[in-house]
Amino acid sequence: MFRISRRLDYGIQLMVALAKEENSRPIPTAQLAENLNIPLPFLHQIGHTLMQTGLIKASPGPRGGLRLNIPPEDISVLKIAESLEGPICLNSCLDCGEECERKEDCAAQEMWFNMQNTIVSYLGGVYLLDLAKKEIETQLKINNSELLPLVAD
Numbered sequence: 001m002f003r004i005s006r007r008l009d010y011g012i013q014l015m016v017a018l019a020k021e022e023n024s025r026p027i028p029t030a031q032l033a034e035n036l037n038i039p040l041p042f043l044h045q046i047g048h049t050l051m052q053t054g055l056i057k058a059s060p061g062p063r064g065g066l067r068l069n070i071p072p073e074d075i076s077v078l079k080i081a082e083s084l085e086g087p088i089c090l091n092s093c094l095d096c097g098e099e100c101e102r103k104e105d106c107a108a109q110e111m112w113f114n115m116q117n118t119i120v121s122y123l124g125g126v127y128l129l130d131l132a133k134k135e136i137e138t139q140l141k142i143n144n145s146e147l148l149p150l151v152a153d
Helices: 006-020 029-036 040-052 077-085 109-124 126-149
Strands: 056-059 065-068
Touching: 006 029, 006 040, 006 065, 006 077, 006 126, 029 040, 029 065, 040 056, 040 065, 040 077, 077 126
Parallel strands: none
Antiparallel strands: 056 065
16 A cells, blocks of 8 residues: 555654744644644654754753754755655665666556656655645634634524
8 A cells, every 4th residue: 555654744744833833943842742643752753863864953951842954945845755764766676776677677667667756756846834834824714714703594
C-alpha cells in the first residue's frame, strides 16, 4: 500500500505549527505535542531529525522550545520529506542505491520514473508558508461560522 508515514505526517504538522507562530517565537515541545496530538517522545524524535537538517532550532530554558531556523517561504515540503524519510525513491530500478536485475528490460520503469518525478516536482513546489496560510484561513472560516447567529425558521 502506498502510504505517507506517520512520521512524515506529524513532521509536516509540526512544521506548519512552527510556521504559524508570530515572530518565530519558540513553542514548548509539550505544548506542541498536546496541540497536535503527537506523542511527546515521537515529537522529540521528529524534532531532533529536523534540527539535524537545520530546518528547526531548539531554544533551552523556561521560555524555550522549537522554532523554525529558516523562513517558511524557503522550506519546501520536499525538503521536509527528504529530511525525515530520505530521498524519494519509488522503486529500486530508479537508481536508489539498489540494483535491479530487470532494469534493462522492465516495461514499468518509465512509468515509475515519471511518477517519481511528478511527486518530487509537486512536493518541491509546495512551501511551508503556503500550508501555514491555508491552515490559518481554514481556522478563520471555522471560527467565523461559529460566531454567526442562528437564524430562526
